[in-house]
Amino acid sequence: MELRLDGVGKRYGEETWGVRDVDLELGPGIHGLVGPNGAGKSTLMRIVTTVLEPTAGDVYWSGTNIENDPAAVRRVLGYLPQEFGTYPDLTAREFLTYIATLRGLDRETTAARVEEVLALTNLQEVADRRLRTFSGGMRQRVGIAQALVNDPELLVVDEPTVGLDPEERVRFRNVITGAASDRVVVLSTHIVPDIEATANTVALLSDGQLLTHTEPASLVEAAAGQVYECTVQRNQLEKLQRNYQVSSTVQRADGIEVRLIADDHPGSDAREVTPTLEDGYLYRVNHTGL
Amino acid sequence: MKRQTAAVAAADFRRRMRSRRLLIVLALVAYFGFQFTVGTFELLYQDTVDGQLVDYRGEPTAAYVGVTTGVTGAFVLLFGGYYILSGSLARARETGVDELVASTPISDRAYLLGMWLSHVGLVAVILTTLGGAAMINHAINGTGTTEPLWILGAVFLVGFPVGCAVAGVTLIFQSTVRLRATAGNILYFLGTITIISATLVPAADLDPTADVPLWLRAGDFLGLYAVGEMTIDTLLTVAPAYDGPPFVNYGTGAGEQIITYQWDGGAWPVWFLATRIGLVLSGVALVAVATTVYHRFGDTTTEENNRAAAVIARLRSIVPVRRGTPTEPHVDPATVTPVTDRSAGGFGRLLRQELRLLVRGHPWWWYAGTVLIVVVGLSGNASTELIVPIAAIWPLFLWSAIGSRTVRHQMTPFIVTSNQPYRQLFAEWMAGGVITLIFLGSALLPVLVTDPAVTVVLAGAVLFVPSIAQAMGLWSGTQRLFEILYLVCWYIGPLNGVRSIDFAGATTETVGTVIPLGFAAVGCTALTASLMYRYQQA
Numbered sequence: 001m002e003l004r005l006d007g008v009g010k011r012y013g014e015e016t017w018g019v020r021d022v023d024l025e026l027g028p029g030i031h032g033l034v035g036p037n038g039a040g041k042s043t044l045m046r047i048v049t050t051v052l053e054p055t056a057g058d059v060y061w062s063g064t065n066i067e068n069d070p071a072a073v074r075r076v077l078g079y080l081p082q083e084f085g086t087y088p089d090l091t092a093r094e095f096l097t098y099i100a101t102l103r104g105l106d107r108e109t110t111a112a113r114v115e116e117v118l119a120l121t122n123l124q125e126v127a128d129r130r131l132r133t134f135s136g137g138m139r140q141r142v143g144i145a146q147a148l149v150n151d152p153e154l155l156v157v158d159e160p161t162v163g164l165d166p167e168e169r170v171r172f173r174n175v176i177t178g179a180a181s182d183r184v185v186v187l188s189t190h191i192v193p194d195i196e197a198t199a200n201t202v203a204l205l206s207d208g209q210l211l212t213h214t215e216p217a218s219l220v221e222a223a224a225g226q227v228y229e230c231t232v233q234r235n236q237l238e239k240l241q242r243n244y245q246v247s248s249t250v251q252r253a254d255g256i257e258v259r260l261i262a263d264d265h266p267g268s269d270a271r272e273v274t275p276t277l278e279d280g281y282l283y284r285v286n287h288t289g290l
Numbered sequence: 291m292k293r294q295t296a297a298v299a300a301a302d303f304r305r306r307m308r309s310r311r312l313l314i315v316l317a318l319v320a321y322f323g324f325q326f327t328v329g330t331f332e333l334l335y336q337d338t339v340d341g342q343l344v345d346y347r348g349e350p351t352a353a354y355v356g357v358t359t360g361v362t363g364a365f366v367l368l369f370g371g372y373y374i375l376s377g378s379l380a381r382a383r384e385t386g387v388d389e390l391v392a393s394t395p396i397s398d399r400a401y402l403l404g405m406w407l408s409h410v411g412l413v414a415v416i417l418t419t420l421g422g423a424a425m426i427n428h429a430i431n432g433t434g435t436t437e438p439l440w441i442l443g444a445v446f447l448v449g450f451p452v453g454c455a456v457a458g459v460t461l462i463f464q465s466t467v468r469l470r471a472t473a474g475n476i477l478y479f480l481g482t483i484t485i486i487s488a489t490l491v492p493a494a495d496l497d498p499t500a501d502v503p504l505w506l507r508a509g510d511f512l513g514l515y516a517v518g519e520m521t522i523d524t525l526l527t528v529a530p531a532y533d534g535p536p537f538v539n540y541g542t543g544a545g546e547q548i549i550t551y552q553w554d555g556g557a558w559p560v561w562f563l564a565t566r567i568g569l570v571l572s573g574v575a576l577v578a579v580a581t582t583v584y585h586r587f588g589d590t591t592t593e594e595n596n597r598a599a600a601v602i603a604r605l606r607s608i609v610p611v612r613r614g615t616p617t618e619p620h621v622d623p624a625t626v627t628p629v630t631d632r633s634a635g636g637f638g639r640l641l642r643q644e645l646r647l648l649v650r651g652h653p654w655w656w657y658a659g660t661v662l663i664v665v666v667g668l669s670g671n672a673s674t675e676l677i678v679p680i681a682a683i684w685p686l687f688l689w690s691a692i693g694s695r696t697v698r699h700q701m702t703p704f705i706v707t708s709n710q711p712y713r714q715l716f717a718e719w720m721a722g723g724v725i726t727l728i729f730l731g732s733a734l735l736p737v738l739v740t741d742p743a744v745t746v747v748l749a750g751a752v753l754f755v756p757s758i759a760q761a762m763g764l765w766s767g768t769q770r771l772f773e774i775l776y777l778v779c780w781y782i783g784p785l786n787g788v789r790s791i792d793f794a795g796a797t798t799e800t801v802g803t804v805i806p807l808g809f810a811a812v813g814c815t816a817l818t819a820s821l822m823y824r825y826q827q828a
Contacts, residue, residue: 046703049703049707050706050707050828051703051706051707070828071709074707074708074709075632075633075709076632077707079703079704079707081703083700084700084701084703084704085698085699085700085701086699086701087647087695087699087701088651088699089647089650089651090646090647090650094643094646097639097643098640098643099704099708101636101639101640101643101710102640102704102705102708102709102710102714103632103708103709104631104632104633104634104636104708104709104710105629105631105632105634105636106631106634106636107634107636107639109627109629109630109631109634112627113626113627113629116626116627117626120626146704150629150632151626151627151628151629178622
């Protein structure tokens with residue numbers, strides 16, 4: 001069970017590449033896909049799920065080239081696109097049954113799996129309500145449920161926790177962590193704490209190219225000694241923002257506590273702190289070239 | 291307000307100009323322009339002399355090409371403009387732009403006026419395309435000097451005011467919850483046909499030189515009376531015995547004899563100029579009417595649905611509802627039911643689910659009408675000429691959803707990445723076939739019992755309707771293309787009894803002919819087109 005990308009690229013127009021020269025080998029576990037907006041994450045996911053054909057390179061699922069045999073991956077795929085729709089006149093249970101049928105599940109397995117994923121996503125109480133009455137967060141949970149309904153060996157989820165409240169985000173993390181031992185999960189998100197909490201490896205994309213594919217700890221370690229915190233007054237903040245990568249600001253009674261990433265010590269008031277994955281991500285994206 | 295209106299108009303107009311669909315629309319408009327000026331169809335005076343049909347047409351001078359293209363432009367905009375223009379508010383709703391607009395200080399009037407101006411801009415683009423095509427047509431096929439001013443002037447004088455009025459009607463329909471979808475499409479089509487018929491039929495028996503009553507001239511949207519008034523004297527110089535109606539109409543020139551006359555232009559009647567000004571003003575007035583029905587803070591269907599959901603929830607709290615297998619509140623992701631078979635066919639289940647998607651979510655009166663049609667049809671108490679046209683129009687909502695539904699509800703990624711992209715296509719198509727069978731089968735069953743050959747007619751319809759609905763829905767991504775083409779076919783065929791277009795068997799004259807087989811062949815071709823589309827998707 002392995003997903004392998006071999007020099008994958010997708011070109012739009014003459015010179016614009018959505019992704020380019022991406023090599024990845026992903027085994028069982030959760031693999032975070034992170035990168036700035038427009039980095040090519042969704043394009044890569046669409047290629048992996050056979051929605052898009054690559055312009056260059058090949059994608060293999062367990063040794064089978066999916067361009068030649070897309071059914072090889074479709075049989076075992078669970079997919080949650082970043083933007084997806086549902087049929088508003090179906091109930092959540094009917095919609096999941098429909099997707100399970102499309103995914104080739106038999107009647108008995110469909111019935112059991114639908115109930116289980118409804119429970120996993122905390123939708124049992126609203127399972128018989130039409131989807132048009134669902135809030136954004138509930139709809140997102142239906143999206144997660146449909147991606148899980150066929151017990152996929154390859155689960156590809158694009159921004160799955162957008163619109164979820166903190167409790168549901170934690171529930172989602174627990175669900176995919178619990179299910180990841182015997183499947184390949186590709187998780188694309190801007191919410192780095194989700195990656196931090198779940199991912200075994202992180203693939204960092206920027207401007208369509210793969211910057212690094214490593215363990216989260218390695219990404220964090222790379223930023224060691226480069227992350228600082230200091231408390232400044234409002235009039236000093238702008239100067240810091242101009243000179244350094246400011247990753248967060250928190251209002252305090254005595255000023256603004258600033259967390260920043262710097263190659264050099266930013267001043268006597270600043271104290272070095274332990275980096276997080278978010279710091280490592282920002283450091284890698286902004287402080288090193290390809 | 292002026293700047294806000296201009297900003298709305300400019301943004302919507304730019305979006306439309308950058309749409310690839312516009313290219314198709316403009317290509318079609320240019321094609322119609324060719325067909326209606328120097329192609330198969332023409333504007334003709336028609337008369338019967340000694341039992342023979344005689345057609346009278348003008349030589350293709352610049353003036354004549356100008357007026358015929360102008361009438362064609364008005365015709366295209368009157369019948370097709372609504373369907374071309376009506377996407378703007380819908381697109382704003384689909385993309386969520388309407389919510390952004392609702393949260394800004396812009397007034398409903400300024401917003402809708404901006405949309406109307408964008409529509410009018412598109413009308414101008416369409417007419418410019420049509421006029422440009424007409425000039426090229428004239429330069430190649432016409433007689434005399436090509437006069438751009440005459441041709442473009444006539445195109446804009448006749449067509450533009452109609453476009454302004456249609457743009458206003460479109461905004462009213464698109465602002466009204468119950469008229470913005472298929473019901474509105476049907477109502478607009480039937481309303482337009484009715485108005486045009488009501489203003490032309492009363493003059494059909496008038497003497498060619500008689501004055502057309504003022505109330506009929508006031509309804510001369512297409513300019514047929516105006517063209518008649520300008521050209522009739524020229525016609526009478528070559529055909530003094532002409533005794534037909536005082537207006538031209540579209541025809542194929544199929545008469546036994548064709549007589550031509552040369553018209554080199556003339557002054558437009560003052561009354562016609564007045565109707566043009568009236569149409570432009572009515573377009574603006576209709577925008578004001580649209581503001582009274584436009585709901586910028588969400589539509590009432592959601593509220594109604596929420597109310598309906600609340601009622602159902604209350605009922606469920608009283609009446610025990612059968613649910614699926616009870617589940618534990620917490621499920622361990624690692625111990626859920628494993629999936630061992632990923633290739634179970636399930637076509638029957640898929641078909642049932644596609645049928646559910648088709649028939650669910652319609653207003654109660656639609657279901658009531660369905661029951662009535664089926665009962666009346668099966669009872670045999672109504673003639674086929676009466677019941678079949680009704681049975682052939684009532685499920686239009688359902689058919690037109692086929693094909694485009696996956697795009698409309700952003701379901702394409704799920705379908706394409708599933709195990710069964712082709713089975714879903716067939717299940718959707720077959721669900722449409724079942725609907726066709728239920729409606730037309732009920733209506734035709736009494737005659738089918740006495741004449742088994744009617745089965746071929748029914749089979750032709752079952753193959754034809756869902757197949758073209760699906761193909762057009764898939765390839766266009768919208769319901770409107772199928773709806774407008776189907777409405778035209780339905781109006782000419784089943785409703786007016788033109789045998790060669792009667793796909794539904796309303797006249798029963800197609801029984802035992804090759805016509806049903808022709809519709810079946812078209813259906814098979816359309817189904818192949820759908821398969822090709824799915825092939826390139828998957």
